[in-house]
Amino acid sequence: VNIFRLHGGMDEVSKAIIEALVVKDEVTISELTRLVRLVRGSASRRIVTERIRRLEKMGLVITERRGNRVLVKLRV
Numbered sequence: 001v002n003i004f005r006l007h008g009g010m011d012e013v014s015k016a017i018i019e020a021l022v023v024k025d026e027v028t029i030s031e032l033t034r035l036v037r038l039v040r041g042s043a044s045r046r047i048v049t050e051r052i053r054r055l056e057k058m059g060l061v062i063t064e065r066r067g068n069r070v071l072v073k074l075r076v
Contacts, residue, residue, distance in 0.1 A: 014051045016040050018074070021061065026073035 010018075013036060020027070020035040027035070029049055036043040052072055055061045064071045 011051070012040060013043055013047055014055060016043070017048065017051055017055060017072075018060065021072065021074045026064075026071045028069050028071060032072055 016036045016039040017032060019039065020032055024031075024035070029045065029052065032052070033043055033045045033048045036048055052061060052063065056063060060075055061072055062075050064073070
């Protein structure tokens with residue numbers, strides 16, 4: 001099932017986040033921001049965090065706090 005088709009309103013940052021999480025099992029928000037920048041050329045931590053929250057509400061990703069870090073991974 002193509003999640004981009006199911007969630008047609010997905011913007012480029014959200015798509016880059018999903019693509020990065022397909023390659024990496026779980027990452028911190030900082031690492032995810034760096035990965036999105038590699039794909040898109042630019043991305044702020046604030047925007048990446050907002051998109052992660054949106055993707056979490058859509059049921060596509062989950063976040064887990066470990067100490068002072070927040071890990072993000074695809075919901076399987």
